[in-house]
Amino acid sequence: MDIEERVNLITRKPAEEVLTVENLKHLLEVGVPLQHYIGFEISGYIHLGTGLMAGAKIADFQKAGAKTRVFLADWHSWINDKLGGDLEVIQKVALSYFKEGMKQSIKVMGGDPDKVEFVLASEIxxxxxxxxxxxxxxxxxxxSRVMRSITIMGRQMGESVDFAKLIYPMMQVADIFYQGVNIAHAGMDQRKAHVIAIEVAQKLKYHALEWSGEKLKPVAIHHHLLLGLQEPLVWPIESEEKFKELKTQMKMSKSKPYSAVFIHDTPEEIRQKLRKAFCPAKEVNYNPVLDWAEYIIFREEPTEFTIHRPPKFGGDVTYTTFEELKKDFAEGKLHPLDLKNAVAEYLIELLAPIRKYFEKNPEPLELMKEIKITR
Ligand SMILES: Nc1ncnc2c1ncn2[C@@H]1O[C@H](COP(=O)(O)OP(=O)(O)OP(=O)(O)O)[C@@H](O)[C@H]1O
Ligand SMILES: N[C@@H](Cc1ccc(O)cc1)C(=O)O
Structure with missing residues (x-):
């Protein structure tokens, strides 16, 4: 595979930001083996944002020849008071529910879970x-930079925090160098840690990313944050600036169960959540159902996505690109309910292997259900 093909795979949707494409090309040109990582706190159920967006990119990195790694951030979860701040519980969930759930998610997105290394932070x-x-x-x-970075923990800037929470961002940056990671991957909300990593990379005395005598900068790949299904606090959203302000509140989040579909949800739960979803007719911006269609269903184009409708409502319609679907929706030729139903059915089928896995192996999910979710 040539460099251009590898770059295309690494940077394609659902990647939303690449810091930087030039540096990625440089790494490929000098021939350093690509080592990817994505880290997760262990806190609750895996939703589509975490499972499918991360899974899709992991599949792309594998196809581009990178070694892939999921970093189970047990200490970081403890610092951030997840699962009652109980390190033993966090580790148990990390190695059972979370690891298995992520493996299954990677698989449904076309990756090979057996080629992903799962590493517990405490090991390093x-x-x-x-x-x-x-x-x-x-x-x-x-x-002050560290204090501004606490948003990578889902904390607000200016929030009063215990001191360990200021060590966390520095640990997250260290995780990159200590593990020799040159492809740091996460959702867009993690970019502050990666920007620091890129800035300090060539100043480090210990564990710099060295290759043929050169101190390399890591490449950061940030995937799109799937929108949550709930109505935004402010509507309509008048500008991209306003959206930036509301973004954190609008994303799918496990702490807002109705904003999210979880990877193990039953068909009926998926149908119900989508039926209640915010999806204003003809509105193509900030519309979560269209957002899911774009990033999950039309991740690879062309594809075939058929919406079944009774003949009196226009009959079946098949779209091969997201742009066609978006155009029909904007013009009112596609009704929100028909779109919601079709997206629900698509997800039910996509997630079927994960649901079956947890039916056959219920213990990890049962364990997760028993644990009090603290945040
Ligand atoms: N809606 C989303 N879409 C895509 N990726 C997401 C989404 N939410 C979180 N992620 C990514 O998943 C990883 C884990 O995030 P995290 O554990 O904070 O999930 P969360 O749902 O935001 O949790 P919470 O809302 O309870 O804080 C990060 O890389 C983050 O960028
Ligand atoms: N900050 C990440 C978790 C994480 C922790 C350590 C890392 O090295 C990477 C990621 C999150 O909230 O999801």
């Missing part, structure tokens, strides 16, 4: 020289 944190890297990074970052 217990090594003394990890902390050397944390300090090395911290020496190059101001306190």
């Amino acid at each position: 944190l217990e090594k003394g020289d990890y902390w050397q890297t944390v300090i090395d990074i911290s020496k190059n970052v101001t306190l």
Whole structure:
């Protein structure tokens, strides 16, 4: 596969931001083996944003010849008070429900879960020289920058936090270098950690990314954040600026169960959630059902997506590109209810293998259900 094909795979949808394409090309040209990673806190059920968006990109990275890794951030979850801040519970869930759920998600998006390494943060944190890297990074970052970075924990800027939460962002940056990661991947909400990593990369004394005598900068790939199904707090959204303000509140989130479809949801739950979804007629911007269609169904184009309707409502219609579907929706030729039903049926089929997996192996999900979700 040539460099251009590899770049296309790595940067394609649902990737939304690549920092930077030039650096990615540079890494490919110098021939350094690509080592990817994405980290997750262990906190609750896996939703489509986490499972399918991350899964889709992991599949792309594999096709482009990268080694892929899922980093189970147990210590970070403890710092961020997830699952009652109980490290033992966090580790148990990480290695059972979360690992299995992510493996299944990667598989339905076309990746090979057996080629993904799953690493528990505590496995590397217990090594003394990890902390050397944390300090090395911290020496190059101001306190105010760290305080602004706590949004990567789902915290608000300016929120009063305990001191461990200020160590977290430095740990997240250290995780990249300590593991020799040159492709740092996450959702758009994690970009602050990656921007720091890129900035400090060539200043590090320990665990810099070295290749043929050169200190390399990592490439950051940020995937699209799927919108949640709920109505936004403010509507209509008049500008892209306003959307930026509301973005965090509008994304699919496990702490808002009606905003999200979870990977193990039953067909009836999926149908119900979509029926209640916010999907104003003819509105193509900030419309979560269209957003899901674009990023899940039309991730690879052309594809075939058929919407079944009784003949009196126009009969069946098949779309091969998202633009065609969007145009019909904008012109009122496609009714929100027909779109919602078709998206629900698509998801039910896509997620069937995951549901079956958890039916056959119920323990990890049962464990997750029993644990009190604290945030
Ligand atoms: N809606 C989403 N779409 C795509 N990716 C997402 C979405 N929400 C979170 N992610 C990504 O999944 C990873 C884990 O995020 P996280 O555990 O904070 O999920 P969450 O649903 O935002 O949790 P919570 O809302 O309870 O804080 C991160 O890389 C994040 O960018
Ligand atoms: N901050 C990430 C989790 C994470 C932790 C450590 C990492 O190295 C990477 C990611 C989140 O909230 O989802």
